[in-house]
Structure formats: structure tokens, C-alpha cells
Amino acid sequence: MVTKNILFTEKVYTVVKKIPKGKVATYGQIARLAGNPRAARAVGMCMKNNPYAPVVPCHRVVAQNGVLTGYSGKGGIRGKQKLLKAEGVYFLKNNKIHMKQSGWNQ
DNA sequence: AAACTGACTTCTC
């Protein structure tokens, strides 16, 4: 049976939780894994609500160009970047992530 | 049920 037992958001959370440490995934990437390659915006909204804040490492989710967007958590973009750096994510001088290296190869 | 919003992506100039 193909019943959608889990919501799109639930799928998103599941995918985000699968992101390995030291790597980052883009909203489009997550959306694609969640089943809708164009639901990048929806993914961001789910993170904003983020009922699974401590469960979903939303700080590992970045834009396609490698820029840290959003993150209503403590520290904002600043704290998010710091967290990623602490995990081993390589940042460029433009405060952008080196997707070629730290991008989630999925 | 309809309209608005938003942590995106892609196209074009």
C-alpha cells in the first residue's frame, strides 16, 4: 500500500538526520530525497517550525550555492557556521561552504 | 476553502 503514512515534513526530517557529520546538504537535495525535487522552499519552512529541533541537524542544511540561510536558532547564521566548522566543514573566505568538498555526496 | 508566507531554485539581463 502506498499510503502516505508520514508527512512530507517527516520525510525531510528523516533525510536531514541521515546527513553525515562534517557534510552539508542543500534544500534542493533534501527535497529531492524527500520525493519532490522542487520542494526546497517547503523544506525550509519545515525547518523553521522545526518541531524536532534537537533531532534534526538543520545546521547541516544550506542553500545550493553554499550560503547559510535562515537558521532561527541561537547565534543565527553565525552560530550555524560555527557549528559546521566545528564538524569539519570547510568554509571559503566568502563565508560560503566548499560544496565540492563538504557537500553531501548523495 | 482561499490566500499568504517563507531557512529555495533557476532563468534572464
Place this chain on the structure above:
DNA sequence: GGAGAAGCCAGTT
């Protein structure tokens, strides 16, 4: 490469 505009999706009001 940078800036602006349009399109798309799910959730919330």
C-alpha cells in the same frame, strides 16, 4: 559574476 524577477511546494492563518 552579480542583480532582479518568476516559479514551485507545503504549511499556517
